[in-house]
Amino acid sequence: MNETHDISPSDDAIRTELEQWLQDNWSPDRSLLEWRNILVDGGWAATGWPVEYFGRGFDREQVNLVHNIFREQGAVGAASIGPRRLASETILAMGNDDQKRRYLRPILTGEHAWCQLFSEPGSGSDLAGLSTKAELIDGRWIINGQKVWNTSAHHADYGILVARTNWDIPKHQGISYFLIDMHQPGVEVRPLKQMNGHASFNEVFMTDAVVPAEDLVGGEGNGWAVATTTLSYERRGAAPTLSVESSPEQPRQGLVYDEYRKELEIANEPYTWYPQRQGRVDLVMSRAKETGAISDPAVRQEMAKLFCLSKGAVLASQAAESKRKSGSNEIVPAGSIGKLAASVIARQAAHVHTMISGADAMLSGPDTAAQGMIAEVLISVPAISIAGGTDEIQRNIISERVLGMPKEQRSDTGPYRDIKRNT
Amino acid sequence: MQTEFTEDQDQFREIVSRFLQDKSQPIEVRRLLETESGFDPEVWRQLCEEVGLAGTHIPEAFGGFGFGPVELGIAAEEMGRHLYCGPFFSSSVMAANALLNCATDNHKAKILPGVALGTTLATLVLDSLNSPAQIGKTLQVDQGLLRGHAGLVLDAHIADLMIVIANSTDGLGLYAVAAGSLGITIEPLQTLDPTRKISRVKFDEVSVEVIGAVTDETLNKTWDSICVALAHEMIGGAQHLLETTIEYTKLRYQFGRPIGSFQALKHRCADLLMEVEIAKAATHHAARCLAAGEGEPYAASMAKALASDTYMKAAKEAIQLRGGIGFTWEEDTQLWYKRAKSSEVFMGAPNLHRERMISMMERQA
Numbered sequence: 001m002n003e004t005h006d007i008s009p010s011d012d013a014i015r016t017e018l019e020q021w022l023q024d025n026w027s028p029d030r031s032l033l034e035w036r037n038i039l040v041d042g043g044w045a046a047t048g049w050p051v052e053y054f055g056r057g058f059d060r061e062q063v064n065l066v067h068n069i070f071r072e073q074g075a076v077g078a079a080s081i082g083p084r085r086l087a088s089e090t091i092l093a094m095g096n097d098d099q100k101r102r103y104l105r106p107i108l109t110g111e112h113a114w115c116q117l118f119s120e121p122g123s124g125s126d127l128a129g130l131s132t133k134a135e136l137i138d139g140r141w142i143i144n145g146q147k148v149w150n151t152s153a154h155h156a157d158y159g160i161l162v163a164r165t166n167w168d169i170p171k172h173q174g175i176s177y178f179l180i181d182m183h184q185p186g187v188e189v190r191p192l193k194q195m196n197g198h199a200s201f202n203e204v205f206m207t208d209a210v211v212p213a214e215d216l217v218g219g220e221g222n223g224w225a226v227a228t229t230t231l232s233y234e235r236r237g238a239a240p241t242l243s244v245e246s247s248p249e250q251p252r253q254g255l256v257y258d259e260y261r262k263e264l265e266i267a268n269e270p271y272t273w274y275p276q277r278q279g280r281v282d283l284v285m286s287r288a289k290e291t292g293a294i295s296d297p298a299v300r301q302e303m304a305k306l307f308c309l310s311k312g313a314v315l316a317s318q319a320a321e322s323k324r325k326s327g328s329n330e331i332v333p334a335g336s337i338g339k340l341a342a343s344v345i346a347r348q349a350a351h352v353h354t355m356i357s358g359a360d361a362m363l364s365g366p367d368t369a370a371q372g373m374i375a376e377v378l379i380s381v382p383a384i385s386i387a388g389g390t391d392e393i394q395r396n397i398i399s400e401r402v403l404g405m406p407k408e409q410r411s412d413t414g415p416y417r418d419i420k421r422n423t
Numbered sequence: 424m425q426t427e428f429t430e431d432q433d434q435f436r437e438i439v440s441r442f443l444q445d446k447s448q449p450i451e452v453r454r455l456l457e458t459e460s461g462f463d464p465e466v467w468r469q470l471c472e473e474v475g476l477a478g479t480h481i482p483e484a485f486g487g488f489g490f491g492p493v494e495l496g497i498a499a500e501e502m503g504r505h506l507y508c509g510p511f512f513s514s515s516v517m518a519a520n521a522l523l524n525c526a527t528d529n530h531k532a533k534i535l536p537g538v539a540l541g542t543t544l545a546t547l548v549l550d551s552l553n554s555p556a557q558i559g560k561t562l563q564v565d566q567g568l569l570r571g572h573a574g575l576v577l578d579a580h581i582a583d584l585m586i587v588i589a590n591s592t593d594g595l596g597l598y599a600v601a602a603g604s605l606g607i608t609i610e611p612l613q614t615l616d617p618t619r620k621i622s623r624v625k626f627d628e629v630s631v632e633v634i635g636a637v638t639d640e641t642l643n644k645t646w647d648s649i650c651v652a653l654a655h656e657m658i659g660g661a662q663h664l665l666e667t668t669i670e671y672t673k674l675r676y677q678f679g680r681p682i683g684s685f686q687a688l689k690h691r692c693a694d695l696l697m698e699v700e701i702a703k704a705a706t707h708h709a710a711r712c713l714a715a716g717e718g719e720p721y722a723a724s725m726a727k728a729l730a731s732d733t734y735m736k737a738a739k740e741a742i743q744l745r746g747g748i749g750f751t752w753e754e755d756t757q758l759w760y761k762r763a764k765s766s767e768v769f770m771g772a773p774n775l776h777r778e779r780m781i782s783m784m785e786r787q788a
Contacts, residue, residue, distance in 0.1 A: 312704055315704035316701045319426075340697050395686075399689035403669050403689075405673065406681050
């Protein structure tokens, strides 16, 4: 026996303990909330978090193992999908003890849904140029302004909010980060319909909305650093959704499954068209064969260009990932390059789908090609090069941080009040 | 299948890179491209004896180092980066790959050790550098005598040995003939890329030795192996162009600021980096597929198509972003530009490879 105790348990130990615990506690007949409370108390809801806050301090591989065991056993995990994860990770990283105690648990149990209140009509790419105002009046923050592109805000109980608390210093320094209760008279949520007909986002209007003083995160004027933390989690992409179904034909039976499916349906609803905005490369070969376009040499060339790009981009991101793992000092530009490549791929895919469909591309709806998915591709692809940072912003990031090219000259360095902005 | 380079492979790259850094500076490239032979025999000797590059991928049983397509790729990538001038591609890549894939063991044992040592300069004679489907249309062997001509033969003017793929009544075959044999006429041609020496070779009833059969499968595998090494050479060149162009935009001032601070240029550089990273990943992947004998059957064509387009894009951008100076003879960019153009159409233009790729995918799906 080794004398020094390794505080990190082995994979086998994790498996043994978790399987035993699930055997003792898991039951599909509980309500979702009842089960999640047991899950949190048992310490299996967020194993990657620190021990003091519901977790076990597991590393990424260990967390994946836990996910796999849940999947094998068909057990439902903690609520994690959508903006609530951005909120929980940010609170965990930058919140104070009181905030962590109050907010993290109901996120894990799914009692509280969250939304992100960052972008504004007047500040899209230039997030730090935001002009929503927060004023401290009688010990409470009073919020006035408008936010936009707020996924799931219509279902949200709370929001993570950035607002300006000081107008007389440079723009990044005058921003503060708040946790706001969405259920109050000063907050109005309106759906925002996109050009493809879906309404995945909202506009949020705040008129004398109130945030208690204790819900300021990271201190007054430190909002930009806190927001950067949120954005880094956003860039890392969505956490894998834990599917509990063993097969699509035979949905699992039990109250907890019914409630979980409903939760997933609501949480996933804004994202149903996301595969289409990526171009549906997976449908290209079958569509080309089905329409006979496969025999057109010009189509074949464009198809091959698409497959070269999409396969090459996967290989490039794998190469970046193994470099990251090996601890290479070389700057691995995976994120921004991958995002830029996704735009190029989506546009090329839409181009190829158009060539394949020909005049039939004039139609849309469920009776058209691939149950309407091709039409949805054609009117959804413009989103990919905008959402989550435009291609132009990605190119700035790549050229400055990876290639080390000089920064563009700025005209927004003085006090925020003096900067020209949208009115 | 391998998904990343091993430490040994990284070290090997470092050794090759250091050698070429020392021996293949642009000033040396410029000196050699003016010469008739196009290479420095002393540097070639060192490359073979000290670094052992000529036999990189040739099995130990045949006098080589027994590494594979991945290491061959590393060597080619570094050579492309430094625009190395010498018979490596014609002899070690083209001729050796044809021998490895098509020759009998007996003939491999006879010929490959000299190629691996670099003492035999071999070249591969193909009657088409456009497509494997065109091979054997003009070169014919009848009763041991080779007739016909090959319009484009790499390094024929310095070769000791010609490895020929030609047709006969028995189908395609691999043949060997000493370059000085009676009936062979070698006519050096003016090349667009002066670092790549090409000749027209005529065969007038030349007595040749049959050294192997060439099937559809071995022909395509030979073609693929050469394309993968060529793709490495191209991504090496593309990386060099990207890096030097970025440096230039940081140093060049106009309107009171480095031109690299203008978004119009930064965004083009970012796009180029993305394309280079994709082509590089696809090319490294293609070598690993060859080494493992698995993976997508079209990996080589995908690599060649991507590398061709990316190298040309890098070359065009390298000149455009330099402005007027980029178009001068003195500026070194033109050397890589010409190599990029020449490589684009060498062993199949991108269109050929894209078509090849789609037909393979179509059959697969």
